[in-house]
Amino acid sequence: MNSLIVRQLIVDERNELFDAQGMKYAEFPSEYLRIREYSTKVLAECPPAFLEENLLEQQLSELIKNGIKHGNRCDSSKKLKVWYDLRKRARFIVEDEGDGFADLDEWNDFYRRRQTALFENDFDDFLRLASYRGPRSTEDDGGSSLIAALEYWNGGMIYNEAHTKVGVIRWFSSGSAK
Amino acid sequence: MEWIEAGVDDQDYQVVKLSGECDLYSAPSFARAMIERIESGACRLKLDLTEVKYLDSTGVGALIRILQTAKHSGCAMFFCGISGSPREVLQMSNILLLMHEEDHTGGEP
Numbered sequence: 368m369n370s371l372i373v374r375q376l377i378v379d380e381r382n383e384l385f386d387a388q389g390m391k392y393a394e395f396p397s398e399y400l401r402i403r404e405y406s407t408k409v410l411a412e413c414p415p416a417f418l419e420e421n422l423l424e425q426q427l428s429e430l431i432k433n434g435i436k437h438g439n440r441c442d443s444s445k446k447l448k449v450w451y452d453l454r455k456r457a458r459f460i461v462e463d464e465g466d467g468f469a470d471l472d473e474w475n476d477f478y479r480r481r482q483t484a485l486f487e488n489d490f491d492d493f494l495r496l497a498s499y500r501g502p503r504s505t506e507d508d509g510g511s512s513l514i515a516a517l518e519y520w521n522g523g524m525i526y527n528e529a530h531t532k533v534g535v536i537r538w539f540s541s542g543s544a545k
Numbered sequence: 546m547e548w549i550e551a552g553v554d555d556q557d558y559q560v561v562k563l564s565g566e567c568d569l570y571s572a573p574s575f576a577r578a579m580i581e582r583i584e585s586g587a588c589r590l591k592l593d594l595t596e597v598k599y600l601d602s603t604g605v606g607a608l609i610r611i612l613q614t615a616k617h618s619g620c621a622m623f624f625c626g627i628s629g630s631p632r633e634v635l636q637m638s639n640i641l642l643l644m645h646e647e648d649h650t651g652g653e654p
Contacts, residue, residue: 402569419633425630490642493639497609497613497643509604509607510602511605511606511638514639515634
């Protein structure tokens with residue numbers, strides 16, 4: 368019998384994913400038009416097998432975009448900080464200087480309703496719930512970055528108490544997750 | 546990303562071919578163009594993503610908005626050529642389930 372399994376965004380200040388010891392560090396001004404450029408810089412020395420075409424760049428860009436757009440609200444005087452370690456797996460900590468992802472609990476509730484609609488084959492409701500729309504969402508926001516992120520970061524995705532920092536990890540088998 | 550009109554196929558679908566990177570910089574204007582087209586009366590629309598090599602959450606959101614508008618307006622939509630990392634992103638977002646795809650022989654699903 369199938370059962371509904373819904374992942375969640377988790378807060379755990381002391382999680383080992385926030386241990387930055389031995390990680391490389393880069394920081395960037397919060398310039399929206401440079402988001403993908405920042406990801407490319409961080410991944411300049413990434414093992415090719417980890418890139419999976421451009422999937423790693425795409426997922427890192429989502430984390431950086433969330434920090435710059437929703438965290439720092441594109442205030443270029445605020446920094447977007449990235450710690451990264453690309454030895455044996457892809458691991459990142461991304462921190463912004465904003466006031467935190469206030470809607471984290473609401474997002475988890477949204478995601479449960481969305482996945483329930485999918486589980487029940489209620490595709491009308493699922494289409495309606497396909498994108499997250501929070502108080503700060505704009506028309507152009509995709510509203511699905513965290514959904515894919517929970518799938519992609521297969522070793523964990525953890526927020527700090529202030530919801531200003533996220534730690535993620537993706538493991539690869541035989542140099543690739545595929 | 547660029548998109549071009551590619552005429553009408555043998556199933557009477559208006560075909561739009563996309564190419565390049567469907568990302569946070571290009572997807573919003575694409576969504577607006579397709580939504581305007583649907584709201585102007587297009588009732589059969591096919592998006593060919595064969596040449597799309599990059600898709601991010603803004604691109605996924607654009608496709609969702611187009612699908613929502615199509616459903617609301619009674620516009621039949623289907624897709625073809627979704628492969629590589631764009632397909633992975635759509636799968637991870639569960640959105641592929643909502644997208645009617647042309648089968649490998651070129652017919653409707």
